[in-house]
Amino acid sequence: MKLKYIIPILFIALFTMSCSTDDDSDIILNEVEGLKKIQDLTNTTHTVELYNSSGKFETGYNAITIRIKDNASNNYIENASLSWMPVMQMPSMKHSSPKSEITKSLGKKTLFEGFIIYQMANLDGSGWSLKVDYTINGTSYTANADIKVMQAEYQNVASFMGTDEVRYVVAMMAPNNPKIGINKLKVGLFKMESMMAFPVVEDYKMTLDPRMPGMGNHGSPNNTDLIYNGADKTYEGNLSLTMTGYWVLNLKLLNASGEALKGESVTEEHPKSSLYLELEF
Amino acid sequence: MKKLILAVIWVFCGGIIFAQESHDTKKDTTKLDEITLVGRRKLSNYRQEKTLASIDDYLEKSNKITMIKRGNYAWEPAMNNMNSERLNVTIDGMQIFGACTDKMDPITSYVDVSNLRKVSIGSGQSGSENGHTIGGGIDLQLTNSKFHQSGLKTSVDLGYETNGNYKTGGLDLEYSGNKFYLHADGIYRKSDNYDAGKNQEVLYSQFQKYNMSLQTGYKLTDHHTLEAAVIYDKATDVGYPALTMDVSLAEALITSVTHKYVNDSTFIQSLESKLYFNTITHVMDDSKRPDVPIRMDMPGWSDTYGFYSKASMTIDKHALEVNLNGFYNRSLAEMTMYPNDPNQAAMFMYTWPDIRTLYSGIYAKDTYAFNDQTSLSTALRIGFHQNEIAKETGLESLQIFYPEIGATNNRVLSSFTTNYQFKKEHYDVSFGAGYGERAPSVSEGYGFFLFNSFDNYDYIGNPTLKNEKAIEANFKANYHENNFHLGFETSYFHIMDYIIGNIDENLSAMTIGADGVKVYSALSNAKIFNAYLNSSYKFSDSFSINGTVGYNYGSASNGENLPLIKPFSYLAEVNYSTAKFNAALQLEGNANQSRYSNFYGEDETAAYGILNVNFGNEFKLNTNKVILKYGIENILDVNYSTYADWNNIPRQGRNLYVNMSYIIY
Numbered sequence: 001m002k003l004k005y006i007i008p009i010l011f012i013a014l015f016t017m018s019c020s021t022d023d024d025s026d027i028i029l030n031e032v033e034g035l036k037k038i039q040d041l042t043n044t045t046h047t048v049e050l051y052n053s054s055g056k057f058e059t060g061y062n063a064i065t066i067r068i069k070d071n072a073s074n075n076y077i078e079n080a081s082l083s084w085m086p087v088m089q090m091p092s093m094k095h096s097s098p099k100s101e102i103t104k105s106l107g108k109k110t111l112f113e114g115f116i117i118y119q120m121a122n123l124d125g126s127g128w129s130l131k132v133d134y135t136i137n138g139t140s141y142t143a144n145a146d147i148k149v150m151q152a153e154y155q156n157v158a159s160f161m162g163t164d165e166v167r168y169v170v171a172m173m174a175p176n177n178p179k180i181g182i183n184k185l186k187v188g189l190f191k192m193e194s195m196m197a198f199p200v201v202e203d204y205k206m207t208l209d210p211r212m213p214g215m216g217n218h219g220s221p222n223n224t225d226l227i228y229n230g231a232d233k234t235y236e237g238n239l240s241l242t243m244t245g246y247w248v249l250n251l252k253l254l255n256a257s258g259e260a261l262k263g264e265s266v267t268e269e270h271p272k273s274s275l276y277l278e279l280e281f
Numbered sequence: 282m283k284k285l286i287l288a289v290i291w292v293f294c295g296g297i298i299f300a301q302e303s304h305d306t307k308k309d310t311t312k313l314d315e316i317t318l319v320g321r322r323k324l325s326n327y328r329q330e331k332t333l334a335s336i337d338d339y340l341e342k343s344n345k346i347t348m349i350k351r352g353n354y355a356w357e358p359a360m361n362n363m364n365s366e367r368l369n370v371t372i373d374g375m376q377i378f379g380a381c382t383d384k385m386d387p388i389t390s391y392v393d394v395s396n397l398r399k400v401s402i403g404s405g406q407s408g409s410e411n412g413h414t415i416g417g418g419i420d421l422q423l424t425n426s427k428f429h430q431s432g433l434k435t436s437v438d439l440g441y442e443t444n445g446n447y448k449t450g451g452l453d454l455e456y457s458g459n460k461f462y463l464h465a466d467g468i469y470r471k472s473d474n475y476d477a478g479k480n481q482e483v484l485y486s487q488f489q490k491y492n493m494s495l496q497t498g499y500k501l502t503d504h505h506t507l508e509a510a511v512i513y514d515k516a517t518d519v520g521y522p523a524l525t526m527d528v529s530l531a532e533a534l535i536t537s538v539t540h541k542y543v544n545d546s547t548f549i550q551s552l553e554s555k556l557y558f559n560t561i562t563h564v565m566d567d568s569k570r571p572d573v574p575i576r577m578d579m580p581g582w583s584d585t586y587g588f589y590s591k592a593s594m595t596i597d598k599h600a601l602e603v604n605l606n607g608f609y610n611r612s613l614a615e616m617t618m619y620p621n622d623p624n625q626a627a628m629f630m631y632t633w634p635d636i637r638t639l640y641s642g643i644y645a646k647d648t649y650a651f652n653d654q655t656s657l658s659t660a661l662r663i664g665f666h667q668n669e670i671a672k673e674t675g676l677e678s679l680q681i682f683y684p685e686i687g688a689t690n691n692r693v694l695s696s697f698t699t700n701y702q703f704k705k706e707h708y709d710v711s712f713g714a715g716y717g718e719r720a721p722s723v724s725e726g727y728g729f730f731l732f733n734s735f736d737n738y739d740y741i742g743n744p745t746l747k748n749e750k751a752i753e754a755n756f757k758a759n760y761h762e763n764n765f766h767l768g769f770e771t772s773y774f775h776i777m778d779y780i781i782g783n784i785d786e787n788l789s790a791m792t793i794g795a796d797g798v799k800v801y802s803a804l805s806n807a808k809i810f811n812a813y814l815n816s817s818y819k820f821s822d823s824f825s826i827n828g829t830v831g832y833n834y835g836s837a838s839n840g841e842n843l844p845l846i847k848p849f850s851y852l853a854e855v856n857y858s859t860a861k862f863n864a865a866l867q868l869e870g871n872a873n874q875s876r877y878s879n880f881y882g883e884d885e886t887a888a889y890g891i892l893n894v895n896f897g898n899e900f901k902l903n904t905n906k907v908i909l910k911y912g913i914e915n916i917l918d919v920n921y922s923t924y925a926d927w928n929n930i931p932r933q934g935r936n937l938y939v940n941m942s943y944i945i946y
Binding site for chain 2: 179240280
């Protein structure tokens with residue numbers, strides 16, 4: 001074989017090999033690509049990094065991605081078990097909010113994920129703190145810090161007392177990017193069992209009536225009731241949006257035996273249910 | 282699109298090669314009348330009551346056509362009591378589709394009389410030469426090629442009407458040489474609000490428009506001619522008193538290139554092939570209305586690319602015509618609403634979600650002359666029609682109503698008609714029968730919350746509609762004896778899968794104040810019948826009277842009357858005309874609309890009658906000619922509206938007009 005064939009092959013081999021070693025470290029660093037950092041929770045050993053798509057916490061459903069950095073080695077932890085506790089400190093009392101477990105992100109080495117539903121916020125974003133407990137190789141650690149939660153522009157979460165004297169939290173989890181057409185509406189329903197515990201409520205039902213108050217409060221056709229999906233632990237239904245703009249999703253919460261716990265049907269005289277969510281696109 | 286272009290090239294080449302082969306058949310000299318046409322109105326021949334009347338005015342004078350009025354501009358033609366969707370309106374064989382979801386821009390509004398040579402009207406299936414239709418076809422024909430070396434001819438037209446302070450000005454230039462001709466014209470029209478009878482001003486009835494056209498031709502050889510035409514039409518500030526919105530812009534650019542081959546000694550005696558493109562922009566707005574529940578903009582666009590190639594030939598006693606045509610149309614319309622709460626985002630939707638229509642079809646007609654008196658004509662059209670929803674958003678929005686639909690929908694459309702004609706010295710008779718199909722229009726198939734102020738419902742299109750089909754029969758007879766003439770014509774349509782809106786109680790109206798939502802659906806059938814009787818008597822060469830009465834009937838299989846069916850109508854005229862002067866007194870009216878369709882949003886329209894008078898003078902000024910037309914319409918200043926007036930807006934009260942044409946040779 002002539003030299004002029006060998007040399008390019010050698011170069012290609014050299015480049016691809018050198019590139020592939022670079023890529024290995026890049027993959028780890030780039031696992032949060034496309035996400036924005038919200039905040040770090042730091043203790044002496046680790047930095048717990050919090051990410052989501054907007055880089056900030058707002059009231060309502062917040063999908064959160066977590067990464068733990070070993071402060072000594074600057075490496076990211078791949079195996080850990082985590083749990084968290086958001087807390088709102090109010091003048092006379094404190095309470096938590098609905099949240100998920102934290103699980104390893106599918107197909108990622110260093111990422112963990114879960115969601116928190118902040119049901120309220122102070123105007124300046126103060127009051128909330130977040131404590132993350134995690135265990136690495138049998139050793140437990142804690143990171144804790146105040147966080148800033150801003151009021152979302154539209155009501156995507158509602159906290160209310162049902163006629164059964166139980167306090168509930170309802171939050172919109174999807175669609176993230178509503179479209180003209182039929183959207184998959186996902187809503188979480190939680191019960192305030194105590195100040196600190198908000199378990200998922202199963203097998204209730206919500207009726208859905210989206211309306212546009214900006215235009216005669218007209219509705220849209222072929223919406224379906226929100227039915228509990230045991231796999232996702234959410235309530236799902238079809239939300240049809242006939243145009244862009246501001247929509248009020250009027251809801252009525254029914255318990256397993258069909259009794260209305262909150263919300264009313266929309267009529268001429270009663271244009272809006274007392275239980276509703278909002279969206280604009 | 283590629284296929285279309287290939288097809289065009291194939292047709293051009295094939296046609297030209299084919300046309301070169303001469304055919305040795307004995308030519309038949311029998312001249313056949315255009316029996317398929319109920320009327321051919323020659324335009325701009327200075328024989329009309331107003332030389333500067335709009336196309337709409339001209340069409341309204343035709344027996345079979347009535348104009349549906351939403352204002353003083355852009356009237357919608359209806360034939361055999363059927364309007365836009367059921368008619369095939371073309372400009373010189375070119376398909377062109379309005380860009381307004383509310384039918385505020387019928388095709389007839391994008392041309393002006395100055396552009397046209399004549400309007401060819403075919404009732405029912407006899408109007409299917411250029412496309413599929415149920416009610417009939419209207420072809421607005423452009424100026425013909427003329428290589429008659431007449432040199433330059435200029436004419437200036439001026440018009441003024443007192444009602445609405447309506448001013449018109451036009452300029453026409455025509456050059457005709459041995460190998461080259463050029464026709465250029467421009468016309469400007471502007472009217473303020475008109476007054477209905479008894480000086481009642483009709484607000485938002487103003488309009489302003491101009492139209493320019495350039496038509497030119499070049500004779501390549503004795504047999505081949507190449508022509509090009511461009512029409513630009515722009516209307517601004519058009520009010521629609523019957524609707525909740527006006528139009529700030531209606532703009533059309535219509536272009537075409539035509540190749541014509543004419544040779545009497547070849548098998549194909551004429552072959553005409555045209556490539557065309559037209560684009561329409563239509564902007565509805567309500568910024569001039571002081572009081573609306575919500576501000577909105579509703580722009581729409583319609584672009585059409587197409588071709589046709591038509592040949593005519595004679596074999597023995599057969600006169601054959603073949604027309605191969607195709608088009609591709611893109612219709613897009615959107616609506617943006619601005620909430621009264623400025624913090625809320627604008628609301629947006631596609632009302633015509635970018636619908637692409639591809640059509641290609643072939644038409645063939647044979648006229649067989651048994652002898653000088655008797656002839657039989659048969660015509661057939663078969664076509665492939667495809668609709669596609671090009672915007673993903675559009676498809677998804679329609680899937681709210683029809684989850685199963687896909688983006689495309691294919692149809693095969695067919696049409697068949699036959700006509701037998703018999704002529705004798707004192708009378709002539711013709712019988713016709715036909716079958717036709719049409720695809721739903723863009724609004725009927727894909728419209729999304731289109732508000733119809735006629736019945737106060739929002740309309741949703743239905744992509745699953747079947748083709749609408751019609752069986753028709755018609756009969757015509759004329760009798761002449763000395764100076765007396767009596768004519769009768771009638772036609773009957775049995776329409777199956779008749780497309781009309783049907784209330785869906787489950788849907789809530791989007792438009793503020795609307796009564797609900799109607800979804801286009803098909804009634805199993807509908808019947809439309811009409812009959813006209815006309816007669817005239819000539820007292821002398823210059824003095825004559827004529828009269829027409831008409832009866833129309835329409836009912837649907839659900840037992841309801843069809844909407845927009847003309848009540849009993851009459852027209853009587855006394856005419857005096859000499860070479861240099863003419864005068865006419867006209868009485869025109871309708872009886873009470875007793876069979877109105879309450880179910881489809883109509884109310885009863887009262888009977889009316891109006892009196893018009895018109896005069897015409899023609900005189901020479903040096904070598905030039907002056908034509909003066911003047912008259913009074915609605916002399917008695919009656920305040921009236923007809924069944925064809927949208928939401929009963931009243932028609933014009935007394936109107937004095939003067940039209941003057943100055944022709945410089």
